[in-house]
Amino acid sequence: MTPDARLARLTDGYVVTQLLWVAAELRIADELAGGPRTAEELAEKVGADAGALRRVLRGLAAEEVFEELPDRRFGLTATSELLREGVEGSQRGAVLARGGLYYGALAGLLDAVRDGGTPFERVHGMTFFQYLDAQPANSARFQGSMAVRAVREAAAVVEAYDFRRFRSLVDVGGGSGVLLREILGAAPQLSATLFDRPEVVRDAQLPAVGGDFFSDVPAGADAYVLSRVIHDWTDDEAVAILRTVRRAIPDTGTLLLVEAVLPERAADDPAAIRMDVHMLTLLGGQERTADEFAALLDVGGFRLDRVLPTGPRSGVHVLVARPV
Ligand SMILES: C[S@@+](CC[C@H](N)C(=O)[O-])C[C@H]1O[C@@H](n2cnc3c(N)ncnc32)[C@H](O)[C@@H]1O
Missing domain, CATH: 1.10.10.10 (Winged helix-like DNA-binding domain superfamily/Winged helix DNA-binding domain)
Known part of the structure; x- marks a missing residue:
């Protein structure tokens, strides 16, 4: 062309x-x-x-x-x-969320780039999650898009990382429990807890605790998983969440972040770069490079040990960290 x-x-x-x-x-x-x-x-x-x-x-x-x-x-x-x-690999949910929910927010991008703020909030006058709470149809659109993505990622995560090494695990911000169910399928011996906002876990079909990850998460598990949670937040907010987990995790525990990892050169992973622009537009969050995750973990009380890629189509990595 x-x-x-x-x-x-x-x-x-x-x-x-x-x-x-x-x-x-x-x-x-x-x-x-x-x-x-x-x-x-x-x-x-x-x-x-x-x-x-x-x-x-x-x-x-x-x-x-x-x-x-x-x-x-x-x-x-x-x-x-x-x-x-x-159908397997259906992207209908992603198309509905982009065309019907994200699209309008891009109109606020130029002003936000010039003067700061979140494009979505500039256009709609409220945060993304407030908007979803007020609009059940759009909330369903968003959850549908998340669920399809989560299913694809969960299978790849469980293939890339052996969860049978743990006795207990908390999935922090685990949403509807798609990843936790997949983990339990591979490691049925686990004592597992789904942790999310009370409204989200109210009807969970898994052992669940409702709460706020800026205050407290269930303490004493061998492993804590945060899948696609840190990317929703600014550095300061992300560190606050990590510090909450650090207070709860034993010194011998393992923290697993499931996140896209930005390439050094944008052209090496355009899908991750586009997701970063979605975060900028909708939430004021961001995708990060491995070095940026390491720095964030360091301030939050952890050391990044390993970054494991998962399958080629999943788009996420497992970042393995230890408390310090
Ligand atoms: C992008 S979703 C990720 C969901 C799931 N872990 C996944 O990988 O699909 C972020 C999750 O964080 C939860 N969350 C947001 N704020 C929270 C808070 N203050 N305390 C606990 N959970 C929260 C949301 O309800 C949502 O389920």
């Missing part, structure tokens, strides 16, 4: 995000699972304007998301297969 064509295509990235969102909301890929259909047939089925839908589908066909057949029908490709709900 020539530089001018490449730049023009990147500039129109905002269009592609919305085309994908429209297709995901209308469940076009699910409708095409039985075979190719025309825009008119699809519009009738999903309740849409046939002319506008056809232009959206051609927009996505130009990106090779759908296949445009000579008889005006559209079909699935390997890419749009992943827009279907519930």
Whole structure:
């Protein structure tokens, strides 16, 4: 691709995000699972304007998301297969969260880069989690996106790290318990505790404790896992969370962070870099390099021992740290 064509295509990235969102909301890929259909047939089925839908589908066909057949029908490709709900590797949840929830917040990025603050809060006048609390549909969108990602990561984490070495473990900020269930599948002898905000663990199907990781976490376990928690927070907040865990963990314990690790050169891991921009936009948090994690752990009362990559598609590493 020539530089001018490449730049023009990147500039129109905002269009592609919305085309994908429209297709995901209308469940076009699910409708095409039985075979190719025309825009008119699809519009009738999903309740849409046939002319506008056809232009959206051609927009996505130009990106090779759908296949445009000579008889005006559209079909699935390997890419749009992943827009279907519930298929292995489905990205429908991620598309819904980006198109319907994250998209608007990017409008606040320039002001935030110039003058500070969090783009999401500039646009919506409240924090990301306050907004989710006020909007159950968006909260469901976000949780759906998290759950699919967590399932993919959990399998890779358990493959990369042997949890059978521990007797007890606390998953701090463990959310719905996707990772903890996977860990227990591999290490059923573990006495495991899911720790998260009281509203989150209220209906947990696992041994769970509700609380605030800025105050206290359950004490005395061999291992503490924080998966995708530290990246939500600024350095000062992250250190405060680590210090809470340090007060609870025995001197012989192990702290495991499950996080993306930023490459030194952005081009080496574009997906991790994009996630860092999501953190900047939504929460004021950040992804970090291994050196930045080591420095943070040091201030929080730990020493970083090892950084283990997990499978190539998972996007996360296991950072193994010891109390000092
Ligand atoms: C990005 S999610 C990560 C969830 C899960 N560990 C995973 O890997 O998918 C961050 C988690 O931190 C929890 N959390 C946020 N603030 C908290 C607090 N003050 N105390 C305890 N948990 C908190 C959230 O409820 C959420 O489940």
